[in-house]
Amino acid sequence: MRTRFPGRSLGHVVVMGGSVAGLLAAYAVSHRADRVTVLERDRCEDDPAPRAGVPQSRHTHVLLTSGMMALDDLLPGLMSTLRDAGAPCLDVPADLGVWQAGQWVLRDNPSAPVVTASRPLVEHVIRRRVLAEERITVLVGTEATGFLGDSHHIRGVSSRARGAGSRGRCDIEADLVIDATGRGSHTPEWLAELGADVPAEDVLETGRAYATGVFHADGSGRAGRLRGFYIVPDAAQPFGAIVLPAENDRIMVTLSGPRGGAPPLDPDGFVEFAGRLPHDAPHRWLGTARPVGRPVGYRHTANRRRRYDSALRDRTGLLVVGDALCAFNPVYGQGLSVAAMNAVALRRELDRTDRIPSAWRLQRTLLRSARSAWDVATGADSPMPGAVGSARRTGPVDGAVNWYLERVRAHVPGDPAVCSAFRDVLFLLAPPSSLLTSQRVLRRSLLHPVIPTPAEPSPHRGAPDRGAPAPRTTS
Secondary structure, three states, X not given: OOOOOOOOOOOEEEEEOOOHHHHHHHHHHHOOOOEEEEEEOOOOOOOOOOOOOOHHHHOOOXXXXXXXXXXXXXXXXXXXXXXXXXXXEEEEOOOOEEEEOOEEOOOOOOOEEEEOOOHHHHHHHHHHXXXXXXXXXXXXXXXXXXXXXOOOEEEEEEEEEOOOOOOOOEEEEOOEEEEOOHHHOOHHHHHHHOXXXXXXXXXXXXXXXXXXXXXXXXXXXXXXXXXXXXEOOOOOOOOEEEEEEEOOOEEEEEEEEOOOOOOOOOHHHHHXXXXXXXXXXXXXXXXXXXXXXXXXXXXXXXXXXXXXXXHOOOOEXXXXXXXXXXXXXXXXXXXXXXXXXXXXXXXXXXXXXXXXOOHHHHHHHHHHHOHHHHHHHHHHHOOOOOOEOOOOOOOHHHHHHHHHHHHHHXXXXXXXXXXXXXXXXXXXXXXXXXXXXXXXXXXXXHHOOOOOOOOOOOOXXXXXXXXXXXXOOOO
C-alpha cells in the first residue's frame, strides 16, 4: 500500500480536537510534518478552566506513573512544570487509604507515584508547551463536519466556525487527518458517507455512573496522614470512591455506583451516598468537609474499542487516537496516561526510519499502545453484575482466569510482592499477563494464606509530608 505522503514528510496534518489527546498527537507528528493545524471547537481560556467540549473535565483525573513517564519522554520537563503549577504528587499506596477485596492495603507496601492535578490544569500546561512549537497552529471555535476524499483516501476535512457571526463551511486540505475528538467521534458515520467500511467495535458496558464533588481541605497535612482514599469496587461490592487532592487546596471526591444506583447530585445526598461504601472512613471525612458547589454527574462509562486497524487497512490519510480509538471506564483513571502513551508510540514509529510508515501501520501501533489499559479495564469490568457487550469475557478459560485474579486481588492488601506486581499492572507499567506468568505471584496467590490487615487505614512509617492538603480522618 502506498502512503501517499509527500516524500519524507507527512505534509500538512490536520488534527480534529484540541484536548489532551489531540495536542499530544499534534506534537508527536510535528517534527515530520510541514505544518500541523489543530481544530478545536471550544474557545480556550487563558487560565485553566473546564470546557463544554470536555464534559469529564470537572471530574477527578489521575496521571499514572506510566503517563508521567510518557509525558516527560515526549515533552521533557513537563512534569516539573506541572508540579511547579501546584499539581499534587502522591505515592500509592503510601499516601492513600486503598480499600480492596474487603481490606485496607498496607501503606508500607511498595509505592509508585501518581499526579492528581485537575484535568483543566494538565491540559493547560500541555497546551502552552505544545503551542510553543512553531509548526503547530490552533483554530479555536472551529469544528470538523466531515471528510474530504473518497472511500480509499481521506484528503482533508470540511469545517465550520462556531458562535455568533461565524463564517460558513470551509474545506481544509490535508495529507493526514488525525481524529482526536473523543467518545463522541463522528468518524464512523463520515466514513460510511464516503462508502467506506466502518470499524467493528468491541464494547463492554457495566452501567456504572459516578458523580464528583469538590471540597476544600483544612491544610492540616502532617507526616503519616492520609492524603486521600481509593475504594475499589468489585463483583462482591459495587460502590467505589476516589478522594484525591488537586491544586489550590481542593479535594476532588468521585463516588460511583452500579446500574440504577447513581450518586445523587445534591451535596447532602452525595455525602449520604458515601455511607454505602464498604468502609465508613470516606463518609466520616465527607461529613466534616466543606463542599464547593454542587456535584456533577457522568454516565459515559462503557469500554469501547474501534478496530480501525482492520477498517483502514486499504485506506490512507486518516489516523484515530485517544478515546475516539479506545475509551475506558473512567473509574480506572487511564485516559490521560493512554493519550500520552499513544503519542509516544506514534512518535517512535515515525522515527524508526526515514520513510514515512503507512497509515495502517501507524494505526496498529496506536492500538497496541492502548492494549494493556483495555485488558485491565475489561478484565475488571467483565465479572461486574450487569456487565454486557461483545468484549465481556464469559468462556471457561475466562472463568478460570477471573477466579485466579480474585485470588491475586485478595492477596494485594497484605502481601508486598503481590501488591507491587498488581500495582504495576494497574499503572500500565506491566501487562496483565505478567500476573499469570510471574512464578512469585502465582505461588503466593495460590499457596499462601491471605494476610489480614488492620480494620482502619494503617499508619505509614516514614512517609514524608509534602505539604499538600490532607483529608481529616483517622490514620
